[in-house]
Each structure stands twice: as structure tokens, then as C-alpha cells.
Amino acid sequence: MKISILRNSKGGRRASAAVALGAVLALTATACGDDGSGAGDDGAEGSGKGKIVFWDNNGGVRTEIWKEIIADFEKANPDIDVQYVGIASTEYQSKVDTAIQGGGLPDVGGISASMLAGFAAQGALDTLDFRLAKSPLNGKLNKDMIESLRAAGGGDDKLYSIPTSANNGVLYYRTDLFEKAGLEEPTTWDRFYEAAEKLTNKGKNEFGYTIRGGAGSIAQALDAMYGQSGITSFWDSSGKKTTVNDPKNVEALEKYAGLFKKVTPAADLNNDFTKMVAQWDSGTIGMLNHNLGSYQDHVKALTTDKFRGIPQPTGPGGKRVQVSNPVDGVGLFKSSKNKDAAWKFIEFATSAESSSKFNESAGQVPAHADAAKDEWISKAEPTKLAAEALSDGSTTIVQLPYYLPDWNTISKADNEPNFQKVLLGDMSAKEFLDTMAEQLNEAQAEWQEQMG
Numbered sequence: 001m002k003i004s005i006l007r008n009s010k011g012g013r014r015a016s017a018a019v020a021l022g023a024v025l026a027l028t029a030t031a032c033g034d035d036g037s038g039a040g041d042d043g044a045e046g047s048g049k050g051k052i053v054f055w056d057n058n059g060g061v062r063t064e065i066w067k068e069i070i071a072d073f074e075k076a077n078p079d080i081d082v083q084y085v086g087i088a089s090t091e092y093q094s095k096v097d098t099a100i101q102g103g104g105l106p107d108v109g110g111i112s113a114s115m116l117a118g119f120a121a122q123g124a125l126d127t128l129d130f131r132l133a134k135s136p137l138n139g140k141l142n143k144d145m146i147e148s149l150r151a152a153g154g155g156d157d158k159l160y161s162i163p164t165s166a167n168n169g170v171l172y173y174r175t176d177l178f179e180k181a182g183l184e185e186p187t188t189w190d191r192f193y194e195a196a197e198k199l200t201n202k203g204k205n206e207f208g209y210t211i212r213g214g215a216g217s218i219a220q221a222l223d224a225m226y227g228q229s230g231i232t233s234f235w236d237s238s239g240k241k242t243t244v245n246d247p248k249n250v251e252a253l254e255k256y257a258g259l260f261k262k263v264t265p266a267a268d269l270n271n272d273f274t275k276m277v278a279q280w281d282s283g284t285i286g287m288l289n290h291n292l293g294s295y296q297d298h299v300k301a302l303t304t305d306k307f308r309g310i311p312q313p314t315g316p317g318g319k320r321v322q323v324s325n326p327v328d329g330v331g332l333f334k335s336s337k338n339k340d341a342a343w344k345f346i347e348f349a350t351s352a353e354s355s356s357k358f359n360e361s362a363g364q365v366p367a368h369a370d371a372a373k374d375e376w377i378s379k380a381e382p383t384k385l386a387a388e389a390l391s392d393g394s395t396t397i398v399q400l401p402y403y404l405p406d407w408n409t410i411s412k413a414d415n416e417p418n419f420q421k422v423l424l425g426d427m428s429a430k431e432f433l434d435t436m437a438e439q440l441n442e443a444q445a446e447w448q449e450q451m452g
Helices: 064-074 089-102 114-120 131-133 143-152 177-180 190-198 217-229 245-257 266-268 273-284 291-302 340-351 351-363 383-387 405-411 417-422 428-450
Strands: 004-007 013-016 050-056 080-088 108-110 163-167 169-174 207-210 286-291 306-308 320-323 327-331 395-398
Touching: 013 340, 050 064, 050 207, 050 340, 064 080, 064 169, 064 340, 064 351, 064 428, 080 340, 089 114, 108 340, 114 143, 114 327, 114 405, 143 163, 163 351, 169 291, 169 383, 177 190, 190 207, 190 286, 207 273, 217 245, 217 286, 217 320, 217 417, 245 417, 266 273, 266 417, 273 286, 273 291, 273 383, 286 291, 291 306, 291 351, 291 383, 306 383, 327 340, 340 351, 405 428
Parallel strands: 050 080, 050 108, 207 286, 320 395
Antiparallel strands: 004 013, 108 327, 163 327, 169 286, 169 306
């Protein structure tokens, strides 16, 4: 895994080129801790005992494994009680933003690279550099994941989240359906489109592909765009203008969005991750784009005899281009009144044993170096193949600008409804990408100005 940190002419920093693996998850349920503390409260170290509150940004499918880790922690630390709160990823940012403004932040929370800059800019997170320097974790965590989180923090080079895991985009396909149709493995975009068409029989409710039209749709659309266009940087050479609306990306999005309802279910328009995965696991759909996080769901639903998870298709010149998935981690909220106990929990949750346990359950790559050597990784084929693809020189990662405080808003609230319009034919791919480019260029200019 490799990350390049480039400094622009004004001295700002942005991550570019290659991030090996990243992590994003999804899911259900919501609740709140409420101690009245907000971002303006500096909190306290506390006694190192008593109650702490943990907000899981992957509530739902990851709830069971987090509760297992919490039970292990409480057994090893009987004087600390961890209150678990599972929150859907689609609701997590707004839940934290509301608590920053109105109070009620937890002690510890899931903090991925995608939302880190926004929380840090509001002063909600404690820096963790000095704690990590004194911890047994120091030197044991994947350096590139650490750097990814530093780069995403907004440009101050501080660490606000301890990495738990990394993820990668995967193309899952039904081996049984491909074999029956006499199709080759969808290792190229041409084969992908051919299979999507040939596996579709609307009369029998059979479809070649399921497209993500609901929450989380933008990252998947960007992945398909850059994968087909072969463009390898999110910004042009000036570092001021995004490449999202490059004519090659516009053409790629037109072709990709054109799959909707032709070779995909109509329900895809509103499908988020959970609905899309459930639909694929229970039906006769040929292909699904997601990340390593859903691997175990597919194993349970289909068994490994009926599907494979392979790296994204290759594009021009046989090269694979993917956009980054954000590294996931856990952070300490500045307002915590019991930071000592909260840090103990973070240390435990990211230790070798816990890291291995969590990532084996999630099918992701552990941040802890010792856990990354565990035998289960070689047995989880998509994880193994993703790691190989990112180390053999065949893959370039286009690093998304997680460091922009406005990134999550631009990539979610501002443009997910517009992408649905593209799918429905109510907005052109060019208009959609031009609108997003204008927002991104403005956000980049503001960030560069702030960085001086």
C-alpha cells in the first residue's frame, strides 16, 4: 500500500496517486449518548475507570463483532463499562454534527477518512499522536494507513483516528450464472458490459448487474468512471481543477448510467448498500460492485461455490484504475470526560488480537501488522486478490479528496439526488459532472487559501 502526499504551490497538502486499500462500511440502527458535551468542551483525562460511550459508524452488520470485542475488553478491564451505540453509516455524519453543535458526543467513535476532515475542522476530535507515541501500538500499525488518516485530517498533519482496517473495491460475480451462459470472467470493462447484457432476461426477473442509485452512489459511480477512462489523478496538473468532468469521464458515466433499467432492476434507483447486497444475495443478478466488507454476507447467502470477488475490471492498456476507499478507524472525542479509559479501549480495539478478529469478520485488511499476517487472510479470496492487485503494479488508485471539509456534503447530500436524475434521464452526465466539478473546484480553492 502506497500513498503519495503532494504539496501544492501554496504549501497545502493533498493525498494523490496510490492508496492500497481503504475502508468504508454501512448499516442500520441509531441511538445517542447524552452527557451534554459538545465540540467546545476540552473534556478531561478522568479516572481511567467507569463508563465510556462508543458510537459505531458501521452499526448493524458490524454490531455483533463490536459487542464481542467490547465483552473481551470489559473482561480484561472490569472497572470500565463500555456503552455501545450502533449508528447507520448513512446517518453517522449528521448524528455527530448534531452532537457537536448541541451536545451529547460519545467518548469514542468510528472515524473513517471520508468524514475526518469535517469533524476535525469543527474541533471535535482529540489529536492522538502523543498517545500513540507512548503506546504498544506504536510501530505496529500500517504506516500507509496512518498517513492516509493524517492526509485526510485537513492539512495539519495531525492524527485524529487510529486505523482499524482498510478496504478495496471488488467486482462480485455469480460463477454459476457465468458458467451457464458460457461467459468469460469479467476482468475487463468490455467483458463486464457484455456479461451485463447477456445475463439479463427481464421476463424471468434476471438481471446482469445491480447499480447503486441510493445512498453511497457517488463513490461507486466515480469508480466506474475512472476505471473506464483510465484517468489517474483527481486533480489536473495545477492542483486546482478536478478531472471528474473530463470528457473521457463524461463518456464513461453516460455508458455506465445507461445500464439502469436496461440490465438492472428498477429498484436500484433507491438502493443503498444494504438493499443492493441483499438483493444480489437473494436473487439471480449476475454482478455487483461493492467492497471487501460484504464478502462474508455473500458467503453466508451463496457459499463460495456460486460467486467470486475479483479486483475491478481493467481498462485502457490493461491497466486497472480505481478510486480510493477511505481507511476506517476509531477516534477520541475532545469532549470526553474519561479520556484515559477511552484511550484504553481504542488501544484494545486496535490491538493485534482485536484487529484480526474484527477484520476476519468484516473480510477487510487489518491495520495491525501482526494481525495482517494471520492465516485467515489467505483463505479470504477477495482480500487476497485485492492485496495482490495492489502490489503487482497493475493498479493505480485515484485518491479522493477526503481532506476537504466539504467532501462528504458534496459527494453525498449535494449530488446523490442528481445522480438519480442521471439514471432517470432527467439530467445529462455532463451537466451532473460539471455541477460537481464546480463545487469541488470551489472547495479546493477555499482549502488551499486556508492552508496558505
